[in-house]
Amino acid sequence: MMGIVCNLLLGFVEARSDKETVKKVLNEAGLSGKDFRSEKIYTEEEWQVLLDATIKVLGVDRDIGERMFAEYAVGVMADKFGAFFRSSDTALDLLRKVPKIHLDLPGSMGAMTKEKIKLVVDEENKLVYHYCSPNRLCTFLKVLTEQVFNYYNEIGYGIEETQCMKDGAEYCEIVITSK
Numbered sequence: 086m087m088g089i090v091c092n093l094l095l096g097f098v099e100a101r102s103d104k105e106t107v108k109k110v111l112n113e114a115g116l117s118g119k120d121f122r123s124e125k126i127y128t129e130e131e132w133q134v135l136l137d138a139t140i141k142v143l144g145v146d147r148d149i150g151e152r153m154f155a156e157y158a159v160g161v162m163a164d165k166f167g168a169f170f171r172s173s174d175t176a177l178d179l180l181r182k183v184p185k186i187h188l189d190l191p192g193s194m195g196a197m198t199k200e201k202i203k204l205v206v207d208e209e210n211k212l213v214y215h216y217c218s219p220n221r222l223c224t225f226l227k228v229l230t231e232q233v234f235n236y237y238n239e240i241g242y243g244i245e246e247t248q249c250m251k252d253g254a255e256y257c258e259i260v261i262t263s264k
């Protein structure tokens with residue numbers, strides 16, 4: 086996982102609580118004093134330990150934790166990567182670009198990442214993602230998608246997970262529809 090996302094998670098902990106809680110999370114993860122560099126790739130294990138520690142220290146359930154993190158993350162992303170949001174007229178326009186953004190952004194920072202989100206259906210009012218990752222962040226993905234629709238003030242959209250890695254599927258399938 087790129088350090089940018091690790092830092093986003095720690096930013097979320099600080100925004101929700103305080104700097105002391107960030108230290109507690111790092112301590113719980115066995116990563117005391119660690120500085121994540123945004124452009125660097127960290128192992129998925131390191132990310133998972135960091136996320137587990139966050140969930141434990143905040144005392145929330147995993148799905149709620151992912152939901153809260155996604156709600157926080159969209160605001161920061163829209164700020165930091167405003168150009169992606171401004172260059173898209175609709176939620177679906179942006180969501181269509183997401184798999185490519187995920188490959189291009191690490192590449193532009195000199196990092197190589199695995200393709201975790203594939204766009205397998207691309208129609209005017211419908212997209213289908215296949216999401217495959219050891220991090221199993223499909224709740225995070227779905228809430229981010231929901232937040233993108235909110236960002237564009239669009240209603241009447243659909244986000245349906247038709248199969249999930251957590252139920253033993255090879256990948257999560259997310260069907261996204263707009264009006």
Ligand code: HEM
Pocket residue numbers: 086087089090162166169170180183186187190191198199201217218219220221222223225226227229230233
């Ligand atoms: C448009 C601004 C966005 C930027 C710049 C961005 C960037 C990134 C980056 C750099 C990563 C780390 C990838 C890795 O190291 O493997 C990531 C992870 C992720 N992003 Fe985004 N992202 C954006 C929007 C979105 C949206 C809208 C969604 C939902 C559809 C999304 C879903 C995810 C998921 C699920 C992960 C975690 C993947 C995993 O490790 O399993 N992102 N994003």
